[in-house]
Amino acid sequence: MTENTQTPSSPNSELPTQYAPAEVEGKLYERWVERGYFTADAASEKPAYTIVIPPPNVTGSLHLGHAFQHTLMDALTRRKRMQGHEALWLPGMDHAGIATQNKVEQQLAEEGKSRHDLGREEFIDRVWQWKEEYGGKILGQMRRLGDGVDWSRERFTMDEGLSRAVQTIFKKLYEDELIYRAERIINWCPRCLTAISDIEVEYQEDAGELVSITYGEGEDTLVVATTRAETMLGDTAVAVHPDDERYKHLVGKQIKLPLTDRTIPVVADTHVDPEFGTGAVKVTPAHDPNDFAIGQRHDLPAMTIMDERGVITVHGPFLGLDRFEARSAVVGALRQQGRIVAEKRPYMHSVGHCSRCSTTVEPRLSMQWWVKVGPLAKAAGDAVRDGRVAIHPADLSKRYFDWVDNMNDWCISRQLWWGHRIPIWYGPNGDIVCVGPDEQPPTGEGWHQDTDVLDTWFSSGLWPFSTLGWPEKTPDLAKFYSTDVLLTGHDIIFFWVARMMMFGLYAMDGEVPFKTIALTGLVRDERGKKMSKSFGNVVDPLDWMDKYGSDAVRFTLAKGANPGTDVPIGEDWVQASRNFANKIWNATRFALMNGATVEGELPSAEQLSATDRWILSRLNETVAQVDAYYEDFQFAKLSEALYHFAWDEVFDWYVELSKTTFFAGGEGAKASGRVLGEVLDVLMRLLHPVVPFVTETLWTTLTGRESIVVAEWPTDSGFRDEAAEAEIENLQQVVTEVRRFRADQGLQPGQKVPARLDLAGTQLAAHEAAIRQLLRLQPEGEGFSATATLPVAGATVALDLSGTIDVAAERKRLSKDLAAAEKEKAQAEAKLGNEAFLAKAPDNVVDKIKGRLAKAEADIARIQAQLEALPAA
Numbered sequence: 038m039t040e041n042t043q044t045p046s047s048p049n050s051e052l053p054t055q056y057a058p059a060e061v062e063g064k065l066y067e068r069w070v071e072r073g074y075f076t077a078d079a080a081s082e083k084p085a086y087t088i089v090i091p092p093p094n095v096t097g098s099l100h101l102g103h104a105f106q107h108t109l110m111d112a113l114t115r116r117k118r119m120q121g122h123e124a125l126w127l128p129g130m131d132h133a134g135i136a137t138q139n140k141v142e143q144q145l146a147e148e149g150k151s152r153h154d155l156g157r158e159e160f161i162d163r164v165w166q167w168k169e170e171y172g173g174k175i176l177g178q179m180r181r182l183g184d185g186v187d188w189s190r191e192r193f194t195m196d197e198g199l200s201r202a203v204q205t206i207f208k209k210l211y212e213d214e215l216i217y218r219a220e221r222i223i224n225w226c227p228r229c230l231t232a233i234s235d236i237e238v239e240y241q242e243d244a245g246e247l248v249s250i251t252y253g254e255g256e257d258t259l260v261v262a263t264t265r266a267e268t269m270l271g272d273t274a275v276a277v278h279p280d281d282e283r284y285k286h287l288v289g290k291q292i293k294l295p296l297t298d299r300t301i302p303v304v305a306d307t308h309v310d311p312e313f314g315t316g317a318v319k320v321t322p323a324h325d326p327n328d329f330a331i332g333q334r335h336d337l338p339a340m341t342i343m344d345e346r347g348v349i350t351v352h353g354p355f356l357g358l359d360r361f362e363a364r365s366a367v368v369g370a371l372r373q374q375g376r377i378v379a380e381k382r383p384y385m386h387s388v389g390h391c392s393r394c395s396t397t398v399e400p401r402l403s404m405q406w407w408v409k410v411g412p413l414a415k416a417a418g419d420a421v422r423d424g425r426v427a428i429h430p431a432d433l434s435k436r437y438f439d440w441v442d443n444m445n446d447w448c449i450s451r452q453l454w455w456g457h458r459i460p461i462w463y464g465p466n467g468d469i470v471c472v473g474p475d476e477q478p479p480t481g482e483g484w485h486q487d488t489d490v491l492d493t494w495f496s497s498g499l500w501p502f503s504t505l506g507w508p509e510k511t512p513d514l515a516k517f518y519s520t521d522v523l524l525t526g527h528d529i530i531f532f533w534v535a536r537m538m539m540f541g542l543y544a545m546d547g548e549v550p551f552k553t554i555a556l557t558g559l560v561r562d563e564r565g566k567k568m569s570k571s572f573g574n575v576v577d578p579l580d581w582m583d584k585y586g587s588d589a590v591r592f593t594l595a596k597g598a599n600p601g602t603d604v605p606i607g608e609d610w611v612q613a614s615r616n617f618a619n620k621i622w623n624a625t626r627f628a629l630m631n632g633a634t635v636e637g638e639l640p641s642a643e644q645l646s647a648t649d650r651w652i653l654s655r656l657n658e659t660v661a662q663v664d665a666y667y668e669d670f671q672f673a674k675l676s677e678a679l680y681h682f683a684w685d686e687v688f689d690w691y692v693e694l695s696k697t698t699f700f701a702g703g704e705g706a707k708a709s710g711r712v713l714g715e716v717l718d719v720l721m722r723l724l725h726p727v728v729p730f731v732t733e734t735l736w737t738t739l740t741g742r743e744s745i746v747v748a749e750w751p752t753d754s755g756f757r758d759e760a761a762e763a764e765i766e767n768l769q770q771v772v773t774e775v776r777r778f779r780a781d782q783g784l785q786p787g788q789k790v791p792a793r794l795d796l797a798g799t800q801l802a803a804h805e806a807a808i809r810q811l812l813r814l815q816p817e818g819e820g821f822s823a824t825a826t827l828p829v830a831g832a833t834v835a836l837d838l839s840g841t842i843d844v845a846a847e848r849k850r851l852s853k854d855l856a857a858a859e860k861e862k863a864q865a866e867a868k869l870g871n872e873a874f875l876a877k878a879p880d881n882v883v884d885k886i887k888g889r890l891a892k893a894e895a896d897i898a899r900i901q902a903q904l905e906a907l908p909a910a
Contacts, residue, residue, distance in 0.1 A: 052629065052738055056622040058586025062730045066180055074118075074746045075185045077125035079512035086122035087520040088114055089501050090186065091533065092194065094133035095168055096140055099178035101560040101594075101606065102526065104578040108591045109557065109598055109672055110524050111185050112726035116667060118185075119722065119750035125517050126185060127504055129192035130173060134456040134493040135229050135393045141167050141455070157454050164455045178579060183587050183729050185746070190513075192504045194496040195457070202503035203457045203496050204474040206544055210408065211471045216449075218461075220404045222326040223448050224389065227347035227360075228396035231452040232405055234492060235445065236531045237392045244383035248368055249315070251376045252301075253292035259284060259303070260378050261319040264386055266371070267363040269294070270351045271342035272301055274320040276331055279305035281316050295376050296353075296367065304335045323402040339402050345452075347399055360399070406450040406459060406489065410539065414444045417538035420549050426538070428554045429670050430600040433527055437554075440531050441538075449492045456490030463487070498536035501550035508544075523551040524670075526559060527601055555670045556601050560594070563607025581611050588728040589615040595727045596680070598672035617680060618731045621724075624688040625717055625735045631699045632710035635718050635740050640708045642758065646698070647803065649712040650761035652691045655682065656716055661753040663723055672727075679724055687716055690769065697806045714739065719751045764800045767830035768808065771801065774829045775812050775836075781850055782838060786813070793817045795833040828902045851904050858896040865890035 069075065077085075088110050093103060110126060118124040141164050142152055152160040179186065192199060210216040223232040249262045252275055261275060272294055277284040284303065291300040301320075308331055309318050322332030322339035332339055342351045347360040354370070355363045371377050389398040418441040420426045421434060428434045450459060462470045465483025472478045478486065499507070501523075505514040519541075525534065534554060541550030561567055562574045581590050592614040597604040625633075642650055659682045666675035691713070698709045721736040725745050736745040784790065792814035796802040808814070814834075823835035825847065865886050868874055875883060 052622070052626045052735075054626075056586075056619055056731060056734075058588065058618075058730060059583070061734055062181070062183070062587055065730055065733055066183060069185070069744070069746055070180075070188060072744070074744065075126070075187050076189050077123055077187050077517070079516040081123040081516075083121055083123040085517050085521075086114065086117040086124045087127070087517040088125070088522050088524065089127045089504055089520055090129060091523075091525050091529075092129045092131040092192075092497060092500060093175050094136055095130045095172040095193070096133050096136045098174050099182065099578055101576055101578050103175065103179075104182055104590060105560050105594045105598070105604060106524060106526065106557060107179060107182055107184050108594045108727070109555075109670075110522075111183065111591075111729075112595065112672065113522060113524070113667075115185055115726035115729065115746070116750060118746070119725070119748060121749070123516070125187055125190070127190050127192070127517075128176070128179070128184070128186035128188065129500075129504060130176070130194070131493060131497050132168075132193065132195040132456065134451060134453050134490060135231065135233075137164060137168070137172075138453050138455040139229070139393070140171075152454060160454055181579065181582055181587060183591065185729075190504070194493070194500075198506065199496060199499070199503045200457060201474045202499050202507055203491065204460050204472075205508045206499060206540065207460055207491070208471050208473040209544070215409045215413065216406060217409060218404065218406050220402060221407070221448075222323075222329040222400050223403050223405055224398045225345070225401035225403065226391040226394065226396050227345065227399055228394045229391060230345055232403060232448055232450060233391060233393075233398070234448055234494070238389040238398050239392045239395075240387045240389050242385050243388040243397075245386055245388065246364075246368075247379075247381040247384040247386075248371075249378040249380075250295065250371055251378055252295065252317075252319070253287075257287060257290060257292050259287065259292070259317045260315045261317050262314045262379075263319060264384065265324075265364065266367045267349065267355070267360055268321045268324045268342065269319060269367065270297065270349070270353075270355065270363075271321045271323055271340040272319050273322060273332065273337045273340060274301050274335065275303050276306045276309050276318045276320050277303060277316060278309045278311040279307065281309075281311040284317060295374060296370055302335075302337075304331070304337075306331050306334065325400050329402065341402055343399070343401075405448050406461075406487075406491075408447040408449055410444045410447050413539035413543055414441045414535070416542045416547075417441045417535055420538060420542060425549050426552060426554060429556065433530075433556050433601050436527070437530055437535070441535050444535070447492075447536075449495050450487075450489040451492055452488075453490050456493065457496055459487040459489050459491060461487040494532060494536055497533060498540040499544070501537055501541055502545055518545065519549050520551045522553045522555055524555040524557065527556040528559060530556070557598060558601055558603035560604045560606055563605050563610070565603070565605045576606075576608075581608065585611050585615040586618065586730070588618050588731050592617065592676060592728050595672045596676040598676075599674075600670050617684065618728065620684060620688060621731060621735065624692055625739065627692065628713050628717055629739065631713075632706060633713040633717060633739070634710055635714040637711060639711055639715055642756070645708055645712065646705065647761045647764045647800070648691065648694045648698075648807075649709055650758040651765040652686065652716055653712060653756055654758040654762055655686050656719055657753050657756050660719065660723065660751050664753070676727060679720075679727075683720055683724070687720065690765070691716070693811060694765075694768075694804075694807045697810055721745060722748055722751050767799065767832075768801055768804050770830040771808060771832055771834065772811050774827055775814075775834055778825065778827055778836075778847075779812075781847065782843065784838075789813045789815050791815045791817050791821055791837040793821065793823065793835040795835070799831045801830070801832050826903070828899060848904065851900050855897065855900045855904070858893050858900060862890060862893035862897065865893060 090110065091106065114124045114126040141160070144167065145151060155163060207216065224235065224238050226233055245264045247262055247264055248266050249260050250266070250269070251258055251260055253259060259275060263269065275292065277288065287303040288305045290303055292303060294301050308327060309316065320328045320331050320337065322329045322337055323341045329339070331337070342349060343360055344350050349355045349358045349360065349363045355366055358366060368377070390396065391398055418438060421428060421437060428437055460472045462472060462478050462484055464470070464479065470479050501520050502514065502518055505511060505518050507514055523534065523537070537550050542548070559567070566574060578590055589611050593606060593611045594604065596614070597606060659678060662678045663675045666678065695709045695713060698705050717739055718736065721732040721739070722745060725732040725736070733745050736748070742748065779790070790813065794805055794808065796805060801808070817837070821837050822839060824838045825836045827834045827836070868886050869890065
């Protein structure tokens with residue numbers, strides 16, 4: 038087992054009777070920060086280990102999703118720090134363009150003002166003031182959780198260095214012709230008054246209407262169906278499939294557009310599905326992406342019929358109506374003209390909504406700035422395909438490839454004031470100049486800067502390298518890039534992960550931004566339901582931290598963290614984790630009071646009892662398991678392994694078995710005290726990355742050393758003692774079986790019972806005192822008469838339950854167990870006797886069935902012996 042190199046002071050055996058998280062967590066965290074435990078050194082010769090935090094919004098506060106991912110990232114970096122790496126977990130915040138601007142505009146509205154009353158510069162100053170006063174609440178909450186981040190390197194996507202990085206990469210992309218300006222259909226939010234990207238549109242099933250309308254007159258008519266009747270005011274064609282015989286006579290003709298004085302052509306386009314609906318599609322190039330593409334192919338005009346707020350701008354009876362008001366009015370007017378063929382309400386269909394404000398998104402033709410993603414996305418896909426970046430779990434790679442292999446060009450301009458302003462200047466003669474960070478913008482009459490800002494995800498896409506100093510060649514960039522792990526939710530593969538891959542590979546000459554993408558699920562309530570304010574099931578993790586302590590919240594989250602799958606969580610589970618922390622506290626307190634120590638050499642195996650050798654063997658196996666689970670990001674399994682080892686093997690078995698040794702005193706007690714100290718020392722270090730506060734308190738009390746944060750991570754010494762494990766397993770079988778029998782008979786746990794133990798020929802004779810203590814068994818006295826005999830693990834336990842045993846109930850119970858064992862035996866024999874099954878089944882499956890058969894046969898023999906031992910009714 039790895040020894041710690043910290044210089045110990047005298048261990049302190051005094052612990053309060055109860056663990057009070059609120060009294061220690063804040064003080065411990067501030068001590069860790071003051072001592073610089075989380076501050077990474079770029080000049081260190083230690084191997085680097087880097088994680089950059091997914092930057093939370095400056096407007097946000099800590100929710101369970103944050104707490105979940107932060108717990109896992111903290112566990113990874115704490116462990117690597119203990120393993121001797123120069124671990125950097127870099128914190129920071131995102132400026133959250135739309136959300137932050139909305140916050141400040143709401144504040145201004147309460148004052149009866151708008152941003153236009155202030156003007157751009159004064160409004161931006163006001164946002165910075167808001168950020169200083171209200172922003173960053175989450176950073177203090179991260180301290181509450183115990184995040185071991187390097188606060189000296191905290192970044193903000195609008196700080197000076199990151200702004201320089203944004204300007205640098207924009208110019209580089211522009212000069213490489215990977216950024217361009219074009220008029221295209223974008224997703225427009227009439228509430229936020231800005232373009233939003235495809236991935237910022239959330240689709241949901243809405244109850245709308247499907248209206249079928251007759252276009253044309255006389256013989257030259259056809260029927261189109263639409264869910265957005267108001268957009269017909271901007272139709273410039275009707276499209277049909279070129280092979281559709283129904284409409285071939287109309288292709289090339291002009292037909293009357295209802296409610297207008299215009300005629301529009303019928304065009305043939307293979308995009309149209311002749312099997313869907315009527316096979317005729319109205320074409321509104323300025324208000325639908327598919328229609329825009331048809332318009333481009335057929336050189337159709339694009340008519341914008343509504344303004345930025347979704348208000349109709351076409352002259353006529355609908356002018357000035359909101360788009361939804363216009364929808365009803367248009368349908369009504371068409372109905373009056375007898376143009377409505379069919380109406381279906383409600384009509385459930387998928388409708389896009391702004392992810393920020395839930396407003397229905399309006400497709401809109403607009404001049405915007407775009408990133409040409411083709412070559413960038415290919416590089417991002419290749420980096421995963423050739424193994425430079427691993428996605429974990431691997432089955433989520435398909436979702437990543439589905440996105441990067443089919444990515445559309447990215448609209449990066451936003452019609453906001455808060456954010457990175459696009460570094461493009463326009464001249465009086467149509468000149469366009471892109472200005473880099475060290476360049477002066479053009480001056481003179483007629484020059485002006487583009488009024489839009491960049492999409493927030495543009496700056497956060499630079500996060501893994503801009504936070505380390507890029508574009509400068511800094512010591513941090515040299516030491517800590519590429520980062521090791523990006524741990525984030527599978528839901529933002531599209532928002533963030535792909536963008537970081539594209540920009541990292543591009544800016545850093547093919548060097549990947551991170552070596553592993555570890556994807557988590559989403560936190561849900563205990564019923565597996567998505568947490569939502571509308572459902573009333575949202576939980577503030579700070580409430581649980583106040584009630585149960587941060588360690589309890591962290592352990593609960595880690596215990597549910599299976600890679601890539603969602604995490605259900607309820608308050609009962611947090612309470613159970615609090616109970617676990619209390620169990621650790623109480624057991625360590627008992628151990629310290631009974632001589633547990635880390636002082637001196639660990640006795641050799643020859644000097645230790647079988648119980649001591651067993652727990653050391655199990656300890657090393659647990660170290661190996663935990664290490665393997667960490668490497669595979671199996672947080673739930675490593676937490677479960679530690680829980681089982683600590684609660685079941687250390688506290689429920691080893692501590693209890695050692696009590697007789699401690700009470701007897703002597704050399705055996707000293708040896709067991711040293712073993713117990715070793716076990717607790719290693720156990721606390723294994724638990725520390727997940728539950729840092731209680732382990733810090735207990736470990737420093739046990740060892741007298743400075744801090745577990747900078748202690749060495751345990752390693753598997755290779756010590757195993759299969760004989761001792763088998764011996765204690767037999768002891769556990771005896772104790773478990775007799776406890777079960779006692780419970781079935783209704784005996785109280787503390788009720789003492791006379792018993793005769795026949796341990797001859799077994800290795801359990803040395804454990805008789807411990808067995809009697811655990812089972813509350815008295816020595817047999819005069820008049821002892823066995824009323825029940827339990828053969829188990831080669832031993833026989835005869836009990837005198839005169840006057841207490843219900844023989845009929847015990848016979849009934851055993852008969853039920855015997856029937857179950859015989860059924861299991863019959864099933865196993867049937868499978869093993871099936872030649873067809875044996876020919877196809879893998880060897881490991883056959884071996885498992887053979888094992889089931891052997892166990893069933895052993896159970897049958899044991900139960901039959903117990904039935905024979907029962908006295909006659």
